Amino acid sequence: MSKVIFSTKQKHPVGKRRCTFCTNQMRDIDYKDVPTLKHFMNGFQKIKGRYYTGACLSHQKKLSKAIKRARHLALVPFTN
Amino acid sequence: MATKKEAARVLEAVDRKYELALILQPELLSSAVEKKLKEFEAYLSENGASVDMKDIWGKQELAYPIAKHDQGIYVIYNVTLPSTFNKELDEHLRIDKDVIRFLLITVADDYEYQEYEEEVTPAETEKVDDKASKSTSHKADDSPKKAEVKDKGKKADAKSLDKKLDSILEGDDLKV
Numbered sequence: 001m002s003k004v005i006f007s008t009k010q011k012h013p014v015g016k017r018r019c020t021f022c023t024n025q026m027r028d029i030d031y032k033d034v035p036t037l038k039h040f041m042n043g044f045q046k047i048k049g050r051y052y053t054g055a056c057l058s059h060q061k062k063l064s065k066a067i068k069r070a071r072h073l074a075l076v077p078f079t080n
Numbered sequence: 081m082a083t084k085k086e087a088a089r090v091l092e093a094v095d096r097k098y099e100l101a102l103i104l105q106p107e108l109l110s111s112a113v114e115k116k117l118k119e120f121e122a123y124l125s126e127n128g129a130s131v132d133m134k135d136i137w138g139k140q141e142l143a144y145p146i147a148k149h150d151q152g153i154y155v156i157y158n159v160t161l162p163s164t165f166n167k168e169l170d171e172h173l174r175i176d177k178d179v180i181r182f183l184l185i186t187v188a189d190d191y192e193y194q195e196y197e198e199e200v201t202p203a204e205t206e207k208v209d210d211k212a213s214k215s216t217s218h219k220a221d222d223s224p225k226k227a228e229v230k231d232k233g234k235k236a237d238a239k240s241l242d243k244k245l246d247s248i249l250e251g252d253d254l255k256v
Contacts, residue, residue, distance in 0.1 A: 028234075032156075035197045073101055073183055074142040074152065 006039040019056035021063075027064045031069035037076060041067065044080045094163045096186055097132075099156065101179040102173070106139055106151035113153060116178060123172070132195050133158035146180045158193055193237050 006020055009059050021029065029036070040055075040063055047067050050060045070076040104113060113136075121131055135153035147151065161169070166184070173182045 030194065030196070031183075032194075035196065069183060069185070071143075073103065073154075073181060074144055074146055077143040 005035060008062060017054045018061055019054060021059040022056055026059075029059070029066040031066045031068075032072070032075070034075050037067050037070055039061075041076070043080065045077050090229045094102050095160050095239055096163050097174055097191060098159050098161050098191060099183075099185050099187045099191075101183040102157075102179055103142075104155065105150040105178050105180060106153060108153065111217045113155075117155065119167065124159065125162075127162075127168070129165060131157060131159050135195075149180060152180055155195075158187070158191070211241060246255070 008029060031037075040053050044050055047064050050057070053060060053063070055063060071078055103117065108116065117134075117136075124131060133156075135156045137156065139151050139153050142150060143154050169184065173179050173184075
């Protein structure tokens with residue numbers, strides 16, 4: 001799989017934003033995929049909101065679930 | 081009532097794909113880990129489960145201490161289990177003292193296991209390179225400059241220092 005560049009900076013206004021997972025055709029988000037999960041976490045290791053991630057609702061839910069699973073397995077910290 | 085029971089029986093027979101992640105104690109030796117996993121696989125096969133894939137990540141740092149351990153041995157299985165076996169397996173793993181944590185999740189039928197490598201972000205490498213180059217350059221640049229400065233100072237003050245020394249040596253202060 002080619003490398004996907006995730007950016008959580010707001011480049012576009014709200015109406016014109018597109019979900020990065022949808023555009024890259026990623027159906028599922030894996031809890032073992034720590035480097036991509038870290039893009040969507042805060043400096044305090046909190047899950048970023050949809051306003052910042054730009055993900056669609058279904059993908060945001062999958063993302064939060066994946067991060068919570070990774071936290072349970074100590075792949076990612078709860079807090080910093 | 082009979083219909084409900086029959087329905088339950090039909091549900092019991094379903095086999096599903098699962099992904100099972102285990103974290104074992106870090107103090108186990110590699111031979112002990114193999115023995116442990118063999119026993120576990122035997123236990124799975126006794127209960128009508130089959131192992132599709134097995135991946136041992138090895139010893140890794142935990143993000144936070146679990147049961148006073150800072151490290152853990154990660155093992156990941158892809159298995160097909162009869163759906164009624166879930167609770168029993170949960171109980172079995174919870175009681176096991178060598179298993180610190182585990183996660184059992186259902187997975188789609190066309191799921192394929194993927195390995196993910198940790199990204200080395202380009203910014204970090206650049207920073208490291210910069211630091212290295214800066215440190216080397218600083219050392220290379222600064223040391224001769226400082227030496228030159230010192231030399232200049234010495235040269236400039238050499239005559240006056242000599243005079244002072246002579247005066248001190250000749251003076252009566254030292255003879256006391």
